[in-house]
Amino acid sequence: MTTALLERDQAFVDGASQVADDVAAVHAEDVDREARFPIEAISALREISALSAFVPEELGGGGVSLEALALACLELGRRCSSTAMVYAMHQIQVATIVRHLDTAPPWFESYLRDVCAEQRLIASATSEIGTGGDMGRSIAAVTPGEGGLVGFEKQAPTVSYGAQADDLLSTVRRSPDAEGGDQVLALTLAGQAKMTPMGTWDTLGMRGTCSPGFVVSAQFAPEQVLDTPFARVMCESMVPLSHVLWSHVWLGIATEAFERGRRFVREAARRKPGEPVPAAAALSRVMSELALLRAEVQLGLRDFLADSEGNRERLSTMAAILRFNNLKLAASEQTPRVCQGVLEVIGIMAYKNDSPFSVGRQLRDSLSARLMVANERIHAVDAGLLLIAKGV
Amino acid sequence: MSATTRAEIRRVLRDHGRLPVDVDSLDDGADLFQAGMTSHASVGVMLALEDAFDIEFPDRMLKRSVFESVDGIAAALRELDSLAA
Numbered sequence: 001m002t003t004a005l006l007e008r009d010q011a012f013v014d015g016a017s018q019v020a021d022d023v024a025a026v027h028a029e030d031v032d033r034e035a036r037f038p039i040e041a042i043s044a045l046r047e048i049s050a051l052s053a054f055v056p057e058e059l060g061g062g063g064v065s066l067e068a069l070a071l072a073c074l075e076l077g078r079r080c081s082s083t084a085m086v087y088a089m090h091q092i093q094v095a096t097i098v099r100h101l102d103t104a105p106p107w108f109e110s111y112l113r114d115v116c117a118e119q120r121l122i123a124s125a126t127s128e129i130g131t132g133g134d135m136g137r138s139i140a141a142v143t144p145g146e147g148g149l150v151g152f153e154k155q156a157p158t159v160s161y162g163a164q165a166d167d168l169l170s171t172v173r174r175s176p177d178a179e180g181g182d183q184v185l186a187l188t189l190a191g192q193a194k195m196t197p198m199g200t201w202d203t204l205g206m207r208g209t210c211s212p213g214f215v216v217s218a219q220f221a222p223e224q225v226l227d228t229p230f231a232r233v234m235c236e237s238m239v240p241l242s243h244v245l246w247s248h249v250w251l252g253i254a255t256e257a258f259e260r261g262r263r264f265v266r267e268a269a270r271r272k273p274g275e276p277v278p279a280a281a282a283l284s285r286v287m288s289e290l291a292l293l294r295a296e297v298q299l300g301l302r303d304f305l306a307d308s309e310g311n312r313e314r315l316s317t318m319a320a321i322l323r324f325n326n327l328k329l330a331a332s333e334q335t336p337r338v339c340q341g342v343l344e345v346i347g348i349m350a351y352k353n354d355s356p357f358s359v360g361r362q363l364r365d366s367l368s369a370r371l372m373v374a375n376e377r378i379h380a381v382d383a384g385l386l387l388i389a390k391g392v
Numbered sequence: 393m394s395a396t397t398r399a400e401i402r403r404v405l406r407d408h409g410r411l412p413v414d415v416d417s418l419d420d421g422a423d424l425f426q427a428g429m430t431s432h433a434s435v436g437v438m439l440a441l442e443d444a445f446d447i448e449f450p451d452r453m454l455k456r457s458v459f460e461s462v463d464g465i466a467a468a469l470r471e472l473d474s475l476a477a
Contacts, residue, residue, distance in 0.1 A: 136431060179412075179428040231425065231456055316455040384435045388442075390451050 009068035012053055016072035019044040020079040028080035032361050035207035037164045041076070041083040042121065050087070052116040054095050059109065060116035066095070066308075070248040070301050077252020078259075081365035082208025084252055086121075086161050088245040093122040093169045096237045097187070099308075100228050107223040111187065122187075123165035125156040125216055126238075133377050136234065137180040140216075141173035142225060151219040152186065155198070160211040163197065166190045170216060171230055183230035186220065193218040205364030235316040240304050240324040242373075247297045247331035250369050254338040257362040258283075258290050261342040264349065264357045279345050286341035293334040300327035318389040325378050332369030339363040394466070401465050404444055405429075408436040420462040434459050441465065447472050 024041035031038045045051060054069055055061020069091055076084035094115065097108055114120060131137045140154035152172045162168070167190060171183050198213035226233070265280040303323060307314050314320055339362045343350045349357040398420065405415045409424065410433040418427055429437070437459060442448055449458075449468065458468050 179426060181428070181430060182426045235456070313455075314452070316457060317451055318454040319451040381431075384432055388435050388438045388449070389454055390448070 008062070009064050012050070012062055012064045012068050013071045013075065015048045016045070016050055017075040019048065019050070020075045020083075024076055024080035024083045028083075028361070031080060031082055031208035035202055035210070037161060037210050038080055038083040038086065038208045039164075041080060042086060042164075045083075045087060046119040049116070049119065051090060051119040051121060052094070052112075054091055054098060055112050055116050056098065059112045061112070066244070066305060067301065069095075070245060073245050073248040074252040074255070077249040078256040079252075080208070081249065081253050081362070082206055084249040085206060085209050085246070088249050089124065089160055089242075090122050090165075092238065092241050092245055093124050095241050096169070096185075096233060097226070099237045100226060100233055103228040104226045105223040107221070108187070108226065118166075120166040121161070121164065122167045122169055123159055123162050125154055125159050125162070125168055125170040125214070127157050128171075129155040129157050129213075131180070133374065135171065135239075135373070136183070136231065138171050138173045138183050139180070140170070141176045141178060142184065142186065142222075143176050145219055148222070149219050150222050150225070151217075153218075154216045155213070156216055157198075157213045158211045159195070159214045159216070160209045162195055162210075162212070162214045164210060168193050168195075168216065168218075170218070174227070181231065184228075185226040185230055185233060186218070187224050187226065188216075188218045188220050189224075192220045204367060205361070206368040232316065235321060236312055237315075240315060240320075243324045243328040243331075244301050244304050246369070246372070247300060247327055250331050250335040250366060251293055251297045253362050253366050254290055254293055254335045257339040257342040257359045257366075258286060260350070260357050260359055260362075261286060261345045264346045282345045283342070286338060286345060289334065289341055290338050293331060293338060296327060296330045296334070300324065300331075318385045319391055322382055322385050322389055325382055328373070329375055329378060329382075332375060335369050336363060336366040339366045397466055397469060398462055400444055401441070401462050401469075404437055404440045405462070408440045409433055410436075418462075420466075422462075423460050424462075425456065425460055431456070441469075445469060447476075 019041060023044040024038065027038060027040045049062060053062035053064045057063035073084050073088045076087055097112060101108060126135050128139055130139050140152045142150050142152055145151040154170055154172065168188050170186050172186050173180065174182050174184050194217040196215040198215060201210050201212040261283045265277050265283050268279055269277045307320060339359055342359050343363060346357045349355045350359045352358055353360050402415050409429050412428040438449060453468050458464050
């Protein structure tokens with residue numbers, strides 16, 4: 001990595017941290033209480049062109065590294081989980097397109113230029129009612145329509161910020177007669193996809209991601225289909241990228257909960273100088289849990305980068321699928337453990353919502369981690385792979 | 393090895409691939425996943441191939457693209473055979 005690249009990365013992370021501190025943190029409670037989209041923080045991220053941070057410079061983007069992107073997710077996650085998760089999900093779609101640009105129609109290159117110029121926000125519709133939660137299967141299919149256009153109709157049980165996004169990346173079957181697993185990605189622009197909400201989004205946590213279900217009815221040009229087999233895109237990019245960036249958001253949430261615990265014990269120590277602080281000993285145990293979480297999250301990123309740069313083919317092996325599934329499983333289970341540990345260290349002052357030491361929002365937000373792609377489903381996939389993979 | 397190997401691969405696919413179509417209606421280069429083999433079924437195919445040919449696929453071979461056609465599987469078996477020789 002060159003010094004120039006490091007500087008560019010640092011400037012980007014500093015900018016994202018500033019948005020986190022000055023904007024996301026200020027509105028986080030209201031976003032949570034009202035279950036509303038964190039429009040202030042996302043607008044501020046647009047102001048610093050953070051939505052195109054990962055797009056290569058030659059297309060007008062920021063050209064930052066994945067490490068920098070992950071750090072931005074962590075910093076945002078400390079202040080407002082919903083902002084961080086929206087940002088992470090957007091970057092997963094952007095990075096997926098960037099990583100498969102070599103096999104995509106030229107349309108996608110001009111689209112990325114538009115993302116840079118207009119700071120367009122991309123949502124995704126990868127889940128579908130009727131597939132039993134299997135992202136590797138679709139019912140909706142690319143279907144020829146009128147005037148050379150193609151279309152699809154998809155019932156998506158959750159589309160995060162579906163009503164707020166500009167554009168939508170959806171998995172669909174390649175054609176009406178394709179098998180369920182023969183999928184491609186379609187990118188539809190605002191105005192090309194009619195989004196009819198199904199249900200509401202009044203949840204325990206991650207309330208600002210605004211992720212109700214939608215019926216998506218889309219009509220678009222055939223060149224908007226990234227026809228690289230989705231099975232490959234999923235293994236090489238979408239799934240490991242999701243697990244890497246989500247886990248950084250979760251690490252941010254756990255870090256913030258821990259920081260609240262630290263402020264609490266420091267204040268206790270100041271009140272009675274020289275006396276032992278029992279809560280600090282309890283917090284020390286939580287610190288070791290946080291250290292485990294951080295180690296796995298950082299190693300997951302490093303392993304992904306090593307494969308991406310050296311041997312991208314390896315990401316399709318079962319051993320690699322298991323590795324990045326393990327990152328998701330471990331991080332999603334460890335994050336609420338840290339938050340709950342801090343709750344017990346602080347006690348009632350953490351349980352109260354209107355206390356400066358409250359960790360209620362962090363705990364509630366962190367409980368989404370094991371459900372967004374249910375861990376039980378990932379364990380079921382891993383159970384099959386374990387039978388044949390060797391070096392686990 | 394070619395003809396018998398391919399016949400044995402087809403037998404394994406017929407017994408474990410859970411394909412919605414007859415394996416013999418597909419040619420050697422046809423994409424088995426596009427023909428409807430699921431990821432789950434493909435694990436069963438891999439296990440049965442290891443048994444049938446008394447081999448172990450190393451991790452680097454355990455990916456979808458290696459098992460997506462009769463030709464792909466035959467190439468993987470050939471590679472393992474030449475490594476063993």
